Amino acid sequence: MRFVVPKIKHLNMRMTLYFSLVMMTALIVMVISISRTYSGKLISEMNVIVDQKLNLITSTLDNTLQQIKALQFTIIHDRNINTLMKMQNAGGEKLNQTNMDELQQCFLQYKQRNTNVSSIFAISLDGKIIDPLYSGKVFQWIVTNSPYLDTLKKSKSLGLFSSPNSFPLSAPNPKSFENYNITYYGQYYDYISYECLGYIAINLKKNSIFSDLNSLCKETFDFSCFVDDQNNIVHIFGDNYSSSFLGIQEIRKAKKQIVNIDGNNYLLYSQKINAYPGWTFIGLVNYQQITSNMFKLYKTVSMISILVLLLIIFLSFYIASRVTIPIRKLSKSMDSLGKGIWPKEIECHTNDEIKELVIGFNNLVQNIKNLTEKIVEEQEAKKKIEVSIVQFQLDLLQSQINPHFIHNTLNTMNYMAKKAGLAELEETITSFNALLRTSISPNKNFITVVEEIDNLKNYMNIQKHRYDIDIDFEWAIDPEAKYALLPKLILQPLVENALFHGIVPKKGGLIKVSVQKEDNELNLTVGDNGAGMEEDVLNLILQGMGPDKKGFNSMGLSNVNERLALYYSEQSKLKILSTPGHGTKITFHIPFRM
Structure with missing residues (x-):
């Protein structure tokens, strides 16, 4: 069967495809080259870093061991100890109990000054412990069974470190965790004649010696330890290690940097301790971790290459496009x-x-x-x-009652009051008739400022007869604003609010109405010097839910706000400032119209 290569119709698509293939080939070659170069540099740089940490580990232990050797020389130059050791080696009687107690106190002072030291005692030339606490047979094994003391006697060395032991406990086959002590055997000589007077044993806390190295060794190596010349493990860092790691002799014989343990490859690092060449540090780094880092690098470079390739495809398509x-x-x-x-x-x-x-x-x-x-x-x-x-x-609300019937009824009542000689009643009916005539007029939604003030006069005339208190009503009208138009009875609810919430509770006061023209706006103010209102009461009145007072319409201010918003805008709504005990001031502004 013949394979037919599909043809690409658009030229820009063909250019994009050819250019992308060339760039993809170049990227693949570049990725391979970079990866191979980086892998070699990665191992080289890791060796440099590990060598630096290895030097830091060995130098830190060098300082610790030098301090122990310095302690030995300090004890050698201690006159009291030197005198007592000379007495021990002189002919005649050995040290008595008092002398031994004095020697013990001298060593105790040095022990207390060094946190790494658990105990110090002297050893005579014939191998006896010179200490009242450790002179018993139960502790003598640290001298009689120690190959390190025998080696020290035969060699010209000033001191040797033992392998870990369980001193002061005597265990026939101690477990690794019981060997928490390392003994430093040092020669004790006369610092003047250099004659050997005996030996000193400085017992060291193993964990204290190596505690400063724990974190550094654990973060650098997968397995690390110190061993002596007899391949005895002095200290292992960490608790989780394979038993195969304990083949120290085989590891030390390995001549290659990479060793295989349990099927896993490790990079081997080792270095002797300058302060005590009998100890060697051994560290192993898992080679798979290095290769995994290189794999992450390959993956990252590959992802970047794919993104770059996609970008190249997009750019080539964009450049080749004619649209x-x-x-x-x-x-x-x-x-x-x-x-x-x-x-x-x-x-x-x-x-x-x-x-x-x-x-x-x-x-x-x-x-x-x-x-x-x-x-x-x-x-x-x-x-x-x-x-x-x-x-x-x-219109429906205004036309619910026949206006002519109401006016005729009020005129009849007015005539009856006049006939009876009731002047105040006659005046009240006249004011109410005029106020009602304005209220229910169906074809007149806007009236002049003068007409609105007249309505307020009639309203206040009615209220003065109703309440037997001193009520003053004043008005101030800008001459230019007398015949300006405003919604009818827009001020009456504000005056009513001032009366019922300010003047009546205070048993008298002043209500003043002000109408002023400023530019193209009509500013209207209704103020009183009455009782004032708390903020919560004022909010309820604005929502039409004011306190229930006989003869007062709590929906008045709310309706005024709605009428102002309907006729003009939200900016024309009421602004109220009320201070309890001092009065209330209500202002609003509307466009000036004639």
Whole structure:
């Protein structure tokens, strides 16, 4: 069967494919070269880092061992100890109990000054412990069974460190955790004649000697330890180690840097201790960890190469494309549309997929524009309907009672009061009739400022007869604002609020109305010097839920706000400042109209 290679129709796609293949080949060659170079440098740099830490480990232990040797020389130059050791080796009687106690106290002082030391005692030339505490047979094994003391006697060395032991406990086959002591055997000689007077045993806390190295060894090596010349393990860092690691003799014989243990490869590092060449540090680093780091590098470089290749493909496609200009126009138009600006129709002179996209976008913009205009028209029509409904409701409320019947009834009552000689009643009925005439007039929603003040006079006239208290009512009108138009009875609820919440509770006071023209606005103020209101009471009144007071309409201020918002805007709503005990001041402003 013949395999047919599919043809790529578009030139920009072919250019993109050819260029991408060339770049992909170059990237593969570069990745391989970088990876091989880096792997060699990684091992080399790791050796440098490990060698630095290895030097730090050995130098730290060098300092500790030098301190122990320095302690030996300090004890040698101690005159009291030197004198007692000479007495021990002199002919005649040996040291008595008092002398031994004195020697013990001298050693105890040095022990207390060194945290690494657990005990110090002297050993005679014939191998006897010179110490009242450790002279018993139970402790003698540290001298009689110690090959290190015998070696020290035969050699010219000034001191030797033993392998870990369980001193002062005597265990026939101690476990590793019981060997918590290392004994330093040192010669004791006359610091003047250099004659050997005996030996000293400095017992050291093993964990204390190596405690400063624990964290450094654990973070650098997978396995690490100190061994002596007899391949005895002096100290192992960490508790989790394989038994195969304990083949120290085989590990030390390995001549290669890489050793195989339990099927795993390890990098071997070792170094002798300068302060005591009889000890060697051995450290193993898992080689698989290094290779895993290199694998992570390969993976990272590969991912970066793939991203770079994708970027190259995109850039080559973008450069080879002939549709850059239409796409930019389309992007600019979409940005304008997102900002709420209707873009102009995009022109496209190509005959590819971009032209179809541009045509589709143009149709989409036109459809959105038509839909938006339709929504605006519907909202305007809806607003007109809502205004008509409100107007209808107001007209309905005003026309619920026949105005002519009310006026005729009030005129009859006025005549009867006049006939009976009741002047105050006659005045009250006249004021109420005038106020009611303004309230229920169906074809007059706006009145002049002068007419509104007259309505307030009639209202206050009625209230003065109702309450037997001293009520003063004043008004101040800008001459230019006398015939300005405002919604009828817009001030009456404010005066009513001042009366019932300010003047009546205080048993008298002043209500003052001010109307001033400023630029193209009419500023109106209703103030009183009455009782004032707390903020919570004021909020309830504004919501139409004020305290229930006989003869007071708690919906007044709320309705005034709604009427102002309906006739003008939200900016015309009431602004109220009230101070308990000092009064209340209500202000609002509306456009100036004649």
